[in-house]
Amino acid sequence: MSKGDDTRQFLAEQSIAPLEKQKIADDKPHYLGHRERLRERFASAGHGALPDYELLELLLFRFVPRTDTKPIAKALLARFGTLAEVLGAPTGLLQEVKGVGPAVALDLKVIAAVTHRSLRSEVTGRESLSSWQQLLDYCRAAMAFESREQFRILFLDKKNMLIADEVQQTGTVDHTPVYPREVMKRALELSATAIILVHNHPSGDPTPSRADIDMTKEIVEAGKRLGITVHDHLIIGKKGHASMKGLLLI
Structure with a gap:
């Protein structure tokens, strides 16, 4: 192989490498950056800075780790009306919402139970x-x-x-x-x-x-x-x- 051929091969490899990196970046799910930004907003400004659907979305991050949870959160609120009604809904009805399976429905009921128990502690002994x-x-x-x-x-x-x-x-x-x-x-x-x-x-x-x-x-x-x-x-x-x-x- 001549010196000129070596140079052309080197330049070709250099042009391909950035394209491969770009392809990897493009394949990265779009919602990952959104998740991080939402976490940062919650950490810096508290729950008051988030509308109900984003707070529910933030909760669903833990239950549905590899899916865009914004449509699920919005669908739950559209179906039941409020955060309290989402947590109070029976598991069977929760599962009628697209993206909510048995495990997610159960996780939401666990959150409801924790909320209930927390409120009960406020009245017990008083x-x-x-x-x-x-x-x-x-x-x-x-x-x-x-x-x-x-x-x-x-x-x-x-x-x-x-x-x-x-x-x-x-x-x-x-x-x-x-x-x-x-x-x-x-x-x-x-x-x-x-x-x-x-x-x-x-x-x-x-x-x-x-x-x-x-x-x-x-x-x-x-x-x-x-x-x-x-x-x-x-x-x-x-x-x-x-x-x-x-x-x-x-």
């Missing part, structure tokens, strides 16, 4: 009537997005500290059977001196029904005979809550 907003936040996280009615009782001691939080009955989409005798029996078993009744309306509207009001009055009367105070009956819905005491219904 005087419930002085921590009312924390109590409402906890009940909302626990019940607002359930697909069936639940009847929950918060049992309090003489200092209004939370003794126990129990779901006594689970019903249908619009009815839960409640028996005042069973409510009082459980209160006596726990040595509770006061209770707060809570149930959810899966329809989203927290307005108490006639049946809700009548049932509450029966429990209030049963409690009076046994020295057990019913502080309130809260109805939790996706659109807010209603307090029967606040509405002067008890």
